[in-house]
Amino acid sequence: xxxxxxxxxxxxxxxxRRTALEAxxxxxxxxxxxxxxxxxxxxVCRRFPGISLLEPAHRQGIPVMVHAFERxxxxxxxEAGCPVVFSHAVETLEAGxxxxxxxxxxxxxxxxxxxxxxxxxxxxxxxxVFDLLGAVARLKGLNEExxxxxxxxxxxxxATARGIPFHRLTDGSLVQLGWGCRQRRIQAAETGATGAxxxxxxxxxxxxxxxLRAAGxxxxxxxxxxxxxxxxxxACEIGGTVVVKPRDSGQGRGVGVxxxxxxxxxxxxxxxxxVSDDVLVERCVPGHDHRMLVVGNRLIAAARRDPPGVTGxxxxxxxxxxxxxxxxPRRGEDHAxxxxxxxxxxxxxxxxxxxxxxxxxxxxAGARVLLRSNANLSTGGTATDVTxxxxxxxxxxxxxxxxxxGLDVCGVDVVCASVAEPPGESGATIIEVNAxxxxxxHLQPAYGRARAVxxxxxxxxxxxxxxxxxxxxxxxxxxxxxxxxxxIASILGQDGRxxxxxxxxxxxxxxxxIDTGDCSGPKSARKVLLHPDVEAAVLETARGxxxxxxxxxxxxxxxxxxxxxMGDHLGLAHIHTAEALSAVKRIIVQNVTPGTGVAVLNAxxxxxxxxxxxxxGSIIYFSLRSDNPxxxxxxxxxxxxxxxEGQAMIATGPGGEYxxxxxxVPVTQEGAIAFQIENAMAAAGAGWGLGLGWKTIQAGLGAFxxxxxxxxxxxxxxxxxxxxxIADYGHNTDAIxxxxxxxxxxxxxxxxxxxxxxxxxxxxxxRQQTRILGDAFDEVVLYQDRCQRGRMDGEVLGLLRQGLANxxxxxxxxxxxxxxxxxxxxxxxxxxxxLCLILVDQVEEALGYIAKRIFxx
Numbered sequence: 001x002x003x004x005x006x007x008x009x010x011x012x013x014x015x016x017r018r019t020a021l022e023a024x025x026x027x028x029x030x031x032x033x034x035x036x037x038x039x040x041x042x043x044v045c046r047r048f049p050g051i052s053l054l055e056p057a058h059r060q061g062i063p064v065m066v067h068a069f070e071r072x073x074x075x076x077x078x079e080a081g082c083p084v085v086f087s088h089a090v091e092t093l094e095a096g097x098x099x100x101x102x103x104x105x106x107x108x109x110x111x112x113x114x115x116x117x118x119x120x121x122x123x124x125x126x127x128x129v130f131d132l133l134g135a136v137a138r139l140k141g142l143n144e145e146x147x148x149x150x151x152x153x154x155x156x157x158x159a160t161a162r163g164i165p166f167h168r169l170t171d172g173s174l175v176q177l178g179w180g181c182r183q184r185r186i187q188a189a190e191t192g193a194t195g196a197x198x199x200x201x202x203x204x205x206x207x208x209x210x211x212l213r214a215a216g217x218x219x220x221x222x223x224x225x226x227x228x229x230x231x232x233x234x235a236c237e238i239g240g241t242v243v244v245k246p247r248d249s250g251q252g253r254g255v256g257v258x259x260x261x262x263x264x265x266x267x268x269x270x271x272x273x274x275v276s277d278d279v280l281v282e283r284c285v286p287g288h289d290h291r292m293l294v295v296g297n298r299l300i301a302a303a304r305r306d307p308p309g310v311t312g313x314x315x316x317x318x319x320x321x322x323x324x325x326x327x328x329p330r331r332g333e334d335h336a337x338x339x340x341x342x343x344x345x346x347x348x349x350x351x352x353x354x355x356x357x358x359x360x361x362x363x364x365a366g367a368r369v370l371l372r373s374n375a376n377l378s379t380g381g382t383a384t385d386v387t388x389x390x391x392x393x394x395x396x397x398x399x400x401x402x403x404x405x406g407l408d409v410c411g412v413d414v415v416c417a418s419v420a421e422p423p424g425e426s427g428a429t430i431i432e433v434n435a436x437x438x439x440x441x442h443l444q445p446a447y448g449r450a451r452a453v454x455x456x457x458x459x460x461x462x463x464x465x466x467x468x469x470x471x472x473x474x475x476x477x478x479x480x481x482x483x484x485x486x487x488i489a490s491i492l493g494q495d496g497r498x499x500x501x502x503x504x505x506x507x508x509x510x511x512x513x514i515d516t517g518d519c520s521g522p523k524s525a526r527k528v529l530l531h532p533d534v535e536a537a538v539l540e541t542a543r544g545x546x547x548x549x550x551x552x553x554x555x556x557x558x559x560x561x562x563x564x565x566m567g568d569h570l571g572l573a574h575i576h577t578a579e580a581l582s583a584v585k586r587i588i589v590q591n592v593t594p595g596t597g598v599a600v601l602n603a604x605x606x607x608x609x610x611x612x613x614x615x616x617g618s619i620i621y622f623s624l625r626s627d628n629p630x631x632x633x634x635x636x637x638x639x640x641x642x643x644x645e646g647q648a649m650i651a652t653g654p655g656g657e658y659x660x661x662x663x664x665v666p667v668t669q670e671g672a673i674a675f676q677i678e679n680a681m682a683a684a685g686a687g688w689g690l691g692l693g694w695k696t697i698q699a700g701l702g703a704f705x706x707x708x709x710x711x712x713x714x715x716x717x718x719x720x721x722x723x724x725x726i727a728d729y730g731h732n733t734d735a736i737x738x739x740x741x742x743x744x745x746x747x748x749x750x751x752x753x754x755x756x757x758x759x760x761x762x763x764x765x766x767r768q769q770t771r772i773l774g775d776a777f778d779e780v781v782l783y784q785d786r787c788q789r790g791r792m793d794g795e796v797l798g799l800l801r802q803g804l805a806n807x808x809x810x811x812x813x814x815x816x817x818x819x820x821x822x823x824x825x826x827x828x829x830x831x832x833x834x835l836c837l838i839l840v841d842q843v844e845e846a847l848g849y850i851a852k853r854i855f856x857x
Contacts, residue, residue: 001026001118003023003114007022008549011522011550011553014583019103020104021101021104022100023100024097024098025069026097027066051071060090070102073110074102074113076116076139080140082109084102088101119135151173151436158452158457159454164468164469165553165555173186174187176530177462177468179469179530179534179537180500180528180531181535183532184468191457194409194435194436197406202434204247212433215404219429220243221282221283222280224247224279228265235265240284242281242282243255243282243431244265244269244271244280244281245272245280246275246280254271255272259284265281287415287427288416290304290305291437292390292414295409299399300442301387302390302419303385303445304386305375305441307371307372308381308382309369310363310369311369312368313363314365317360318361318362321363325342338446342380347379352371377440383440385442385449385450394416397414397423401430408460411433412434414430470529470536470537471557471690472529472536473537474541475488476542476585477561478568482503482540482714483714486711487679488687489538490700490710491687491692491697491700492687497535499534499537500528502540503540504518504542505517507527509528510534515527520540520544520545521542522551525541529552536690541588543581544569550587558592558599559589559597560685560686561589561611562602562679566732566733582611598618598689599615599618599620600682600686603621603630603631604623620640620641620685622641622643623644624644626644628643638654640654648660649665664702666705669706669717675741676706684697708851713728713840715739716728716847721831722831725830726743726838731758731839732761732765733768739837744776748833751837752778752781752830752835753780754838755769755782755800756782758785766803776809777837779812782801783797783821820846820849
């Protein structure tokens, strides 16, 4: 068994909405039949007892090796604690080749699971050893390393519950919530509104204490110190027990608490100095340690934090008792766990020594011993929720502290006897203010109720009802995608929106191209949605990106399907029929916003019209025929439709009828070009689906010239010495048929065409292009383009010539190597009153060359 291709489907895709890996697997099914299959199945189950394998009758022709690979790739992730449930395997039309799809939560974990599943299957086939525990441990470790931490995950989950999309910007915790101009960003529990100055203040504990004291808030007495000797001096000045801590650290690193003697203070100074060059000595305030979470200047949650400790039973040592509490399944080695495991580090050992104990000491029954003085969860402490007990005066104090520092999300550390009493009675003292506070203690307290802190942070970033989305229009189909995309962008521009657009010739932001090349895939879509200036997005969505990666977004407000026709790119990526291609293209229709989303569908194309049954929103149909039965039925059901009537497009819906004259839609050449009328209707339908007014829609269509600048390679008209030239990127049989129909009504003494063929099409598709042209043109110039896409030299030219074998009109046929030389040949024979269609390959370069030839005369 071999994997010949592995795709990461990072958005909604052909298999559903789950993120998944799609592997193309080659396997000789005949090798795994009968007793051999039964033996392999038994060996796989012996190595992975938890695997769930189906019986042959339920596998639909999938050999046991491929099925085991599929189920193991999923099952190994499940064993590692990953929330995955979906896998699937299907047979392709190519003998011995299968598509295997496996859901993943984290892409790197999914890829490792695929690798380990392969190793398991090989081990079973060879009857070799497979380390299941080691494999699961690797997956679990990688998942814990790269998945979002609890604080970030809580915010992301809260955003998702509100319908706000998210995109992880790094492998760490930097995440974008929302799209375009409505986006916000978080990093752990920091938001984009968290100021750098406020964060710097919070990091400087001495400056924080100064500001809080100025606001009349209770803070401990203390000062910065410069040496161990100075630390002891400060401790003597303060009197009683003291705290020694770094001036700018977090998570309790280097903090010494409850210190009395000189030796303790100087030793604590040495530890703090290893963390920071600046060290503070403060009065040690008696009471319990509490963390108060303030979001948007309002107290949201409060938790009492208790240091890690054990209670003796008269039989077990302290080490054994610690092992007992570490066996709690809630305890782990990172912040993703509800609790952290307790370790005998230097601080814990010193703390025990100060109490006259060692890890091997056996405590009397009922005796309680703490293992360190600070209560941070990161060092094994526990949290108890006390939110409902906080006295209003104490809440006001911590809210003021957050305001003084300037943090929108703020963790305020308070020491007091009881949070239920006013600060003056409980001796409450604010000992620290923290930026990017950990949320774990509020999300999963060891005792008490969990708090919706993620929801509170999202609510502080987005107003009620705001889902962080901008209008997104996805455009797909076989032909007309780029022109339709540009027309929709023009309509949105007339509405005053800054439009982000992707197409086969680049990425555009408010009319400025920021990227070139074929940008009709998910990566380009994400570029637009990440851009902070974009107020609306129009995204050309081609089949290649859908198959390789899925959609670059989770939902679109409007999906536009221009046509499927005979299909294009058939025979590639296991898509062999127009019906199969339709299933790929309709992904955008399946993922319009449920209820409020709209699909704009070509009623003249049966494959497109049938997509309506897969749409979770409403439908707008368009047609060149007023008597189209799909249109008539939809209109009778009070649905919205667009159709052609005379020299106007007619929009009909519950709100009445609107007429758009074709002479005010330049791209249609006053109604002479049928496929441009279809593109204009599709664009008008998209504007209608977005809720735009008809004046805006008509203005957008009217402002679009349809020339080389606005639609390069899409029926670009030139005149040269009394002859007509048309340059177009028609690259499949449906497009060529449409071009022939468009020029049928254009007068010409003689017609010539310049054409090449893409090598990655089927032989019959390449032949069919010239078969159509040979019946419509007098002269055909065949050229071999720059990239043959896997074909041998001259092979495409041979197929094009075969298509002309029985041409009814073409008598003059030439073969030329190179696109520009073919254009030169067309110019050389062109005379006044003639027409030449040039099917360009290198669109921008060829159009520039044609313009240069025309300018030269």
